[in-house]
Amino acid sequence: MMVTLSRPGRRSLLIGAAAAGVAVTTARMATAKPPGAAEGPWTVELFTSQGCSSCPPADAYLGLLAKRPDIVALSFHVDYWDYIGWKDSFATRATTDRQRAYARVLKQRYVYTPEMVVDGIGHDTGRERAGIERLLAEAQRRSPRRATPELSRSHSGALTVKLAAFPLDGTPADVALAIYDRRHSTPVDSGENRGRMLDNFNIVRRLEVLSRWDGAAASWTVEDAGLQPGLGAAVIVQRADHGPVIGCNKLEPMVSG
Structure with missing residues (x-):
């Protein structure tokens, strides 16, 4: 099926429009890896805060993971540390809600930062990289066949997402x-990281559910994706209500000029 989406037709989870004030340039047609790629990719979602002194090493590690073609690495900034002296300008309550939903599904006693959730099946601080690699290996073992979406960017900036038919066994995604x-x-200039220059990578500025999917071949076109230079897109296909990820892909940011 082919669905063209405008904003009222989608279920917005967070964060509003991405950073404003970046000039739009003409984009060439760019297509991510097609469906069925055996080598992944796999997701790593970092829940972080600029107000947390334990987070910068995990932020740096996510920056390394973001360079890997087999990883969709995303940084979600939470708001529950804003009260201790520094308000994270990237943090939202909706991001915190996403982390709390994972905590419920993964049966955690509490949420914490830094936390890396790998493919929706497990979590670790990311301080010891071996822990994340173990979770990635477990994700590959659990889900060797992936519902990998195909992402393409048009000259007008619209984003098209395509999924081939995939057996969901009655459980929607x-x-x-x-x-x-x-x-x-x-x-x-304040809080636990006072005096530091913090580098953050692949910061999610907008996240929304395009559809609840029944596994039939489908296509969605997002006319207002707003893929300006410096902004990338990622699509995560996961069992409904923050279950395991069964497929993902990314369209790397364009560089202006």
């Missing part, structure tokens, strides 16, 4: 679109 900033450096 959510198809979620994330628009992210590639990198930001922020000088912090």
